[in-house]
Amino acid sequence: MSKLNPDFILEFSTDEEFNPNACINCGTCSGLCPIGLDALPRKLSRYIVLGLEDKILEEKESYFQCLLCKLCVENCPTQVNISSNVRTARNYINRKIYKI
Amino acid sequence: MSLPINHIIGLLSDNLKLRKSVLPLSKNSITGWAKGLNIPKNGNTVLYTGHMYQLMPSIAFLGKIIGMLENSALNKTLGLGRFFNKIINVSMFITWPSRKMRNLYDKRLRNIAEMLTRSGVEYGYLYGKEMYTGALIYDMGVDDVFIKHAHRVYQLLKDNGVTSVITVDPHTTEMLRDIYPKFIKDYKLEVKSYLEVLNEVDIKLNNIPDKDVVMHDSCIYARGLDVLNQPVKILEKAGVNILDLNDSKKLTQCCGGPIESLFPAKSVEIAKKRVDQLNKNGCKEIVSMCPICLFNLQHAAENTEIQVKDISEYF
Numbered sequence A: 001m002s003k004l005n006p007d008f009i010l011e012f013s014t015d016e017e018f019n020p021n022a023c024i025n026c027g028t029c030s031g032l033c034p035i036g037l038d039a040l041p042r043k044l045s046r047y048i049v050l051g052l053e054d055k056i057l058e059e060k061e062s063y064f065q066c067l068l069c070k071l072c073v074e075n076c077p078t079q080v081n082i083s084s085n086v087r088t089a090r091n092y093i094n095r096k097i098y099k100i
Numbered sequence B: 001m002s003l004p005i006n007h008i009i010g011l012l013s014d015n016l017k018l019r020k021s022v023l024p025l026s027k028n029s030i031t032g033w034a035k036g037l038n039i040p041k042n043g044n045t046v047l048y049t050g051h052m053y054q055l056m057p058s059i060a061f062l063g064k065i066i067g068m069l070e071n072s073a074l075n076k077t078l079g080l081g082r083f084f085n086k087i088i089n090v091s092m093f094i095t096w097p098s099r100k101m102r103n104l105y106d107k108r109l110r111n112i113a114e115m116l117t118r119s120g121v122e123y124g125y126l127y128g129k130e131m132y133t134g135a136l137i138y139d140m141g142v143d144d145v146f147i148k149h150a151h152r153v154y155q156l157l158k159d160n161g162v163t164s165v166i167t168v169d170p171h172t173t174e175m176l177r178d179i180y181p182k183f184i185k186d187y188k189l190e191v192k193s194y195l196e197v198l199n200e201v202d203i204k205l206n207n208i209p210d211k212d213v214v215m216h217d218s219c220i221y222a223r224g225l226d227v228l229n230q231p232v233k234i235l236e237k238a239g240v241n242i243l244d245l246n247d248s249k250k251l252t253q254c255c256g257g258p259i260e261s262l263f264p265a266k267s268v269e270i271a272k273k274r275v276d277q278l279n280k281n282g283c284k285e286i287v288s289m290c291p292i293c294l295f296n297l298q299h300a301a302e303n304t305e306i307q308v309k310d311i312s313e314y315f
């Protein structure tokens, strides 16, 4: 069973652009993403909102598969800054997991 | 066995930190394209190449090596490579592009510069002082290294009295126009792509294609920077027939290039899908406007009748 940590998002980023919690889970982004991964990008954002650190660790490479092409951003009904959020997630992974 | 992507990101960001580029090249490889063009060494407005065209042949070569390592036990050596690279520029030995490819990429830069000059646009060039912008490291999310580098680049521009730049690729344009201002206080620089500049002046193309073409819009130009109609207008004014495509403009699809150094096989798969989309209406000539798109789509179209050209090849 994964442990939820709703405060996790606070230590993740203080960037104004960082808005994964604006997502309404419609699935548009995952439907049109050219990478075709089950988790990219909707679930990856969800893991951050819910503070599912073990899931982030498990899927860490998926965050780096994103092309930052913004096709999802162009079509998101709630203006989630998806690709910018993915980049912020990479920064977290680099610092906390990869120690770069 | 997937690649140890932490070592690749580490090696590239170490290079930016220590050597001011992800893949440091010799001065001659960076500035050789400008030989004989007599571009002034300074000026308030400079052509800022950001090294993307010059780097592409080396990135392509590195991609090939990484592609070979992707499913090999040898990929463990990348960690060792990163360790030694901090002491000696190991990456220089693993990014040895062919001269033919380098000449082709240099020629595209020459075409852009010569077209600007022919059209009466005045500009200088910083030659060996010019630096890569750090775009790849920003995308990979190594922010502390990127931010320090961005300050270095901005200081260079200020020290040389540069107030306006003409860029040649979407990644450099995005960095200097949209990303640097987020990290640098009181940032002031006018940034225009050469496509925007050429769209405002009268130009004459020397090599008008004799067949219909289809445009591959760059994701960054189209969705991020609003460089959408300028390249179309430049070609249409010269009488080039551009075929319509659903997946274009704001809905353009990626060439796969951004993940080439971390997931080479996936990158090729995406590029092939994009070439198929662009070829949907049977068009055999694809026009791109970014060196990364150009390389990836050309690679994907190898052994087919489809030709992929950089828009500057019509200049």
Ligand code: SF4
Residues within 6 Å of the ligand: A022, A023, A024, A025, A026, A027, A028, A029, A030, A042, A072, A075, A076, A077, A078, A079, A080, A082
């Ligand atoms: S398109 Fe936007 S709102 Fe819909 S799932 Fe994706 S991020 Fe959430």
Ligand code: SF4
Residues within 6 Å of the ligand: A029, A032, A033, A034, A035, A040, A041, A065, A066, A067, A068, A069, A070, A071, A072, A073, A082, A083
């Ligand atoms: S930006 Fe990333 S998540 Fe969004 S469509 Fe492109 S590859 Fe998929």
